[in-house]
Amino acid sequence: xxxxxxxxxxxxxxxxxxxxxxxxxxxxxxxxxxxxxxxxxxxxxxxxxxxxxxxxxxxxxxxxxxxxxxxxxxxxxxxxxxxxxxxxxxxxxxxxxxxxxxxxxxxxxxxxxxxxxxxxxxxxxxxxxxxxxxxxxxxxxxxxxxxxxxxxxxxxxxxxxxxxxxxxxxxxxxxxxxxxxxxxxxxxxxxx
Numbered sequence: 001x002x003x004x005x006x007x008x009x010x011x012x013x014x015x016x017x018x019x020x021x022x023x024x025x026x027x028x029x030x031x032x033x034x035x036x037x038x039x040x041x042x043x044x045x046x047x048x049x050x051x052x053x054x055x056x057x058x059x060x061x062x063x064x065x066x067x068x069x070x071x072x073x074x075x076x077x078x079x080x081x082x083x084x085x086x087x088x089x090x091x092x093x094x095x096x097x098x099x100x101x102x103x104x105x106x107x108x109x110x111x112x113x114x115x116x117x118x119x120x121x122x123x124x125x126x127x128x129x130x131x132x133x134x135x136x137x138x139x140x141x142x143x144x145x146x147x148x149x150x151x152x153x154x155x156x157x158x159x160x161x162x163x164x165x166x167x168x169x170x171x172x173x174x175x176x177x178x179x180x181x182x183x184x185x186x187x188x189x190x191x192x
Contacts, residue, residue: 124181139154
């Protein structure tokens with residue numbers, strides 16, 4: 001049976017009360033917004049998007065945490081991946097590498113973005129990046145007359161606060177919201 005069908009079959013075994021719990025235990029590489037769904041089909045698609053090769057392994061780990069070991073036993077013999085369930089083929093390794101979790105935004109990307117943001121940086125920081133005005137004023141004092149360094153410092157603080165969620169794609173999505181006074185071409189490089 002194809003992996004996607006197995007995954008959907010397992011998700012269909014969960015009750016409506018168990019589904020949010022299952023979504024909660026999914027790895028942090030899957031953004032919270034993508035996990036919060038009541039549709040089993042949508043949830044299966046998200047898991048397959050982030051873990052095309054290891055979807056059943058990830059599902060088994062989550063089910064063990066819930067605990068729904070009865071569903072884990074249903075997966076035995078059907079799981080993909082490495083270890084006692086079999087070695088990956090070269091093709092599976094290539095798919096896994098291509099679908100690796102998104103990488104964190106780099107300092108170079110932050111500096112490139114900082115050079116393009118301009119004087120609306122504080123508004124963007126407060127409204128869309130969740131920064132505190134007091135911290136932005138401190139950044140301003142630390143980097144007088146250098147707006148690019150001020151913006152870079154704000155973005156770097158955001159990256160440190162967000163930790164594993166500070167991906168280029170996540171930053172792109174934040175800046176792509178309605179109301180951000182930035183030309184989309186200034187940050188489009190984040191998803192290239």
